[in-house]
Amino acid sequence: xxxxxxxxxxxxxxxxxxxxxxxxxxxxxxxxxxxxxxxxxxxxxxxxxxxxxxxxxxxxxxxxxxxxxxxxxxxxxxxxxxxxxxxxxxxxxxxxxxxxxxxxxxxxxxxxxxx
Amino acid sequence: xxxxxxxxxxxxxxxxxxxxxxxxxxxxxxxxxxxxxxxxxxxxxxxxxxxxxxxxxxxxxxxxxxxxxxxxxxxxxxxxxxxxxxxxxxxxxxxxxxxxxxxxxxxxxxxxxxxx
Numbered sequence: 001x002x003x004x005x006x007x008x009x010x011x012x013x014x015x016x017x018x019x020x021x022x023x024x025x026x027x028x029x030x031x032x033x034x035x036x037x038x039x040x041x042x043x044x045x046x047x048x049x050x051x052x053x054x055x056x057x058x059x060x061x062x063x064x065x066x067x068x069x070x071x072x073x074x075x076x077x078x079x080x081x082x083x084x085x086x087x088x089x090x091x092x093x094x095x096x097x098x099x100x101x102x103x104x105x106x107x108x109x110x111x112x113x114x115x
Numbered sequence: 116x117x118x119x120x121x122x123x124x125x126x127x128x129x130x131x132x133x134x135x136x137x138x139x140x141x142x143x144x145x146x147x148x149x150x151x152x153x154x155x156x157x158x159x160x161x162x163x164x165x166x167x168x169x170x171x172x173x174x175x176x177x178x179x180x181x182x183x184x185x186x187x188x189x190x191x192x193x194x195x196x197x198x199x200x201x202x203x204x205x206x207x208x209x210x211x212x213x214x215x216x217x218x219x220x221x222x223x224x225x226x227x228x229x230x231x
Contacts, residue, residue: 032218034219036222041206041225041227042224042225043119043121043208043222043223043224043225044159044208044210044222045222046117046219046221046222049218049219051218090158090159094218096218097217097218100164100172101147101212101217101218101220102149102161102164103149103159103161103210103220104161105158105159106158107157107158108157108158
């Protein structure tokens with residue numbers, strides 16, 4: 001069974017600074033990887049996904065992530081954050097159709113952007 | 116595109132009553148939808164996988180008679196919490212898998228349930 005570890009429960013950062021949110025996974029098969037963002041009292045919004053192809057994936061709101069198979073990581077990055085990026089970010093992994101496309105989520109990382 | 120709605124967004128009910136939550140895919144067809152539960156300051160826990168025209172598949176530890184799921188059409192799944200108790204209070208979130216892109220789930224805005 002797969003698992004996802006988000007190493008930081010909270011990440012404080014100043015506005016316009018770069019940020020990296022870390023995500024590591026474990027699985028015995030090939031995986032699909034996702035980052036979702038959740039604003040307070042709302043559902044999850046898809047930021048970006050890796051299914052295949054280029055390991056550098058660009059998403060919405062200026063975010064990008066890089067799939068590193070050897071390190072089983074999928075870290076999320078943004079070169080310059082805004083106050084509006086304050087939210088909780090979830091990394092998720094799926095083992096694909098053969099396993100029911102179920103998503104397993106990490107514990108989440110709260111990004112707090114300070115002015 | 117890929118919009119999922121949930122109704123109601125918030126519900127308060129008395130202990131012992133049943134509550135129905137609807138999940139709709141607005142601009143795509145979804146043979147498969149998922150129901151999650153999220154506790155405060157916690158991640159999402161998959162409760163069940165809902166398939167149009169067939170019985171839902173429940174995760175281990177989730178009572179199927181307590182959480183009734185019906186997936187009557189390609190755009191609608193419902194979750195009914197039967198005989199609700201205070202411990203059922205939670206944030207329930209659905210997601211829908213676009214039939215054209217079966218690897219990606221799109222999430223609804225969630226339903227906050229408070230059982231008194």
